[in-house]
Amino acid sequence: MFTTEFLDLPHLARAGGSVQLPGSKSISNRVLLLAALSAGTTTIHDLLDSDDTRVMLDALHALGCTVTPRQVTPGQPVQITGIDGALPNNARAQLFLGNAGTAMRPLTAALAILGGSFEMTGVPRMYERPIGDLVDALRQLGCQIDYLRDEGFPPLRIGQPDFRQLGSTGAAPIQVRGDVSSQFLTSLLMALPLLASTSPQAIAIDVVGELISKPYIHITLELLARFGIRVENHGWQRFVIPAGSRYQSPGSIHVEADASSASYFIALGAIAASAEGQNGIKIEGVGLDSIQGDIRFVEAARAMGAEITGGPNWLHVARGRWPLRAIDLDCNHIPDAAMTLAAMALYADGTTTLRNIASWRVKETDRIAAMAAEARKLGALVEEGAGFIRITPPAAPEDWRAASIHTYDDHRIAMCFSLAAFNPAGLPVRIQDPKCVAKTFPDYFEALFALVQPGAPAPVICIDGPTASGKGTVATLVAQRLGFALLDSGALYRIAGLAASRAGIALQADQADRIAALIATLHIVFAPDQRVLLNGEDISLAIRTEEAGMNASRVSAFPAVRQALLQWQRDFRRLPGLVADGRDMGTVIFPDAPLKVFLSASAECRAQRRFKQLIDKGLSANMHDLLADLQARDARDTQRSASPLQPAEDALHWDNNAERTVEQAVQQVLSWWQQRQPFAAEESAV
Ligand SMILES: Nc1ncnc2c1ncn2[C@@H]1O[C@H](COP(=O)(O)OP(=O)(O)O)[C@@H](O)[C@H]1O
Ligand SMILES: Nc1ccn([C@@H]2O[C@H](COP(=O)(O)OP(=O)(O)O)[C@@H](O)[C@H]2O)c(=O)n1
Secondary structure, three states: OOOOOEEEEOOEEEEOEEEEOOEOHHHHHHHHHHHHHOEOEEEEEOOOOOHHHHHHHHHHHHOOOEEEOOOOOOOOOEEEEOOOOOOOOOOEEEEEOOOOHHHHHHHHHHHHHHOOEEEEEOOHHHHHOOOHHHHHHHHHHOOOEEEOOOOOOOOEEEOOOOOHHHOOOOOOOEEEEOOOOHHHHHHHHHHOHHHHOOOOOOEEEEEEOOOOOHHHHHHHHHHHHHOOOOOEEEOOOEEEEOOOOOOEOOOEEEOOEOHHHHHHHHHHHHHOEEOOOOOOEEEEOOOOOOOOHHHHHHHHHHHHOOEEEEEOOEEEEEOOOOOEOOOEEEOOOOOOOHHHHHHHHHHEOOOEEEEOOHHHHHOOOOHHHHHHHHHHHOOOEEEEOOOOEEEEOOOOHHHOOOOEEOOOOOHHHHHHHHHHHHOOOOOOEEEEOHHHHHHOOOOHHHHHHHHEEEOOOOOEEEEEOOOOOOHHHHHHHHHHHHOOEEEEHHHHHHHHHHHHHHOOOOOOHHHHHHHHHHHHHOOEEEOOOOOEEEOOEEOOOHHHOHHHHHHHHHHOOOHHHHHHHHHHHHOOOOOOOEEEEEOOHHHHHOOOOOEEEEEEOOHHHHHHHHHHHHHHOOOOOOHHHHHHHHHHHHHHHHHOOOOOOOOOOOOEEEEOOOOOOHHHHHHHHHHHHHHOOOOHHHHHHO
C-alpha cells in the first residue's frame, strides 16, 4: 500500500493482463457479523483485509467472540466462533468503528437487541453520517439507545432493551425508512432473527418510502439464507422473519471478490488500448453469477462501449467502441460502481448523466460534490443536482489539465480518478492521500501498476556523487516520500566484488570477462525489508564493509563489468517512478531522467560521516585509513575511462557539506521534483 502524502501517476497509455480482486467489503462484514451471532464455528475464506473489516474483527473480539487469527493474512482463512444468539449478562464494551458504516449500523442493531452496555464511537466523519432512522426503528421495539452528541448521529450509547411491550402476540410491523440508506434495513434484517428466535410470532419489517439500493438487500438475504435464516420478501416492501429463526454457522463460506472494485478494472479495460501481446483485462474472483448488485455495472460499461465476456467467477474486458458512448442512466441499482461511470464519462463522445444517486451525498463524503469538484479540475464540464451529476469531457486534448486530486478520505474517489491518467493530453495525475484506498482495496495502485504501461518510460530521479556524499541516505528518503522504487547501484558493484573475490577471481583487468560472466549467473534479491540476498544468502552486512567498498571500486573500473550490470540497473525502472543512486545514473544509465542531482562534500566531511556510519553499524573503522581509502576511491571513480564519476551536464548540484542536514537535502530534491511537475504551482498555492 502507498502511504505517501500523494502519489503521482505518470501518463498511462496501455493496459493488459490479469488481476485477482480482494474480497467484497459488503459481503465480508456481513459474513463476519453473521458468523459472530451464530451457533458454531465458521471458517471464512478470502475475507477482505481492510479498515472496515479490521474494526469489525476488533469489535467482535471485544464482544467475546473467538477470532483466529486476529488479523487477515492473505491466503489464510479466518475462523469465528459465534455467541449463539446471546451475550453474557452485563456485557459491556466501547467499540471504535472508524468510518465503517458497514460495522456501525449492523452492530448497533444487533447489540441493541442483545442488550448490555455499549458505546459506539468512530472518526469525526462517522458522526456526520445519519443513523436516526435505524435508531427510531429499534426504539419501536423497546431498544435502549441514546445519542452521545448530535441527535440522529453517532456516537451512541446502547443499554438493556425492554421487550415487554411486544407481549405474547408479537409486535406490529416495524417501520423503517428505505430511502436514506439500505444499510438500515440490512441492519434490522440481520439483528431481528435474534429476537425471532424466542418470539412466538414472526417479525415483520415494513419499508417506508422507496427502497433504494435493493441489490444490497439482495446480498443480505442471500447471506442470511446461508446462515439458516429464511426471510420472506413481499415485493421489497415487507420482510418477514419467521418465529423460531436461529443463526446456524454454515461451517465454511467463501467471500466473493468485490464487484464494485471490479468496476475500476472493467473501466480500465474499456479505456486503455491493449498492451502489446495482450488482449484486454481478465478479472478473477467475481463473475456474471455474482450475488452483488454492482455486477450490473457490466451492463452500464457495455452500454458505454466496453467489450465484456465472463463466466461464474471471472470477467474479460477489452476496449470496444472508442471514444466511449455518452449515456444517460438511472444508477439506483449500482450506487457505488456508478462513480466509476463518472470516470469513464471523461472519455465519452458527449455528455453523460447519472441519475438517482442522492445516496452519494451521505457516503464517506458528499460524493456528488467531490466528483464534480475533482472532474472540473481536470477540465471537464460538470453540472450537479440533489440527485444527479452530468459530465462533459474536455472538448479537445489541450483542454485537459494536470490535476492534484483531493480524495476526501474516500477510497472510491482515489480509484476513480486514477483512471484520469489515460487522458489524451499525456498529463500525469496526482492522487492525494493514496492510502485512503485501504478501506476496500489496500493494494489497488500496485494492482493497477501491474497491468498498465506508461505513455513514456517511468520517471527517474538520479542522485549521483562521490562516496559518502549522502546519496544512499537521501535517495532512500526521497523514494519513500514519493512512493518510488529505489536503485542502490553501488550495491550491485559491491555484490559483484564480493562474488568475484569469493569465487577466487583476482580483481584485475585481465579477469574482467570472467567477472562479467559470473555476474550473469548471480541471483540477487533486494527484499522490501532492505535485506540484500545473493543466491539466497543474506549479504546485507558483508557488502557494507570498507573492504567490500574497495573491491566494488576496483571491479567497477572494468568496462565489461559495467556492461554486465547495465540492463540490470535499467530494469529497476518501474511505475510510479524510480530513485537511482550511484556514480553514472544521470550520465550513462538513465540519460533521459527528468531530474538529475549531484551531491558533493569535502573528503574530510565524507570521511567523518562514513566513520560514524560504520561505528553505528558496529563495524570497526579508523579515521586515518578511511580518509586515505576514500581519496583513493575518489581518484579511481573520477579517473577511470569507463563512466567516470562526473556530474551530468543537466545535473543540479547540492553542496552536502557538514552544516547541511539530511532533511535539507531531501527537501531540496523534493522541491526540485515538484518544480518539474505540472501541478506544482497549484499545490504550493494551497
Ligand atoms: N546532509 C546529509 N546528507 C546525507 N547524509 C548525511 C548528511 N549528514 C549526515 N549524513 C550521514 O552520512 C552518511 C551518508 O552515507 P551514505 O548515504 O551511505 O552515502 P553514499 O551513499 O553517498 O555513500 C549517513 O550515515 C547519513 O546519515
Ligand atoms: N553507479 C555506480 C555505483 C557505484 N560504483 C562503484 O561502486 C563502489 C561502491 O558504490 P557505493 O555507492 O555503494 O559506495 P559508497 O558511495 O557508499 O562508497 C563505488 O566506490 C564506485 O566505485 C560505480 O562505479 N557506479
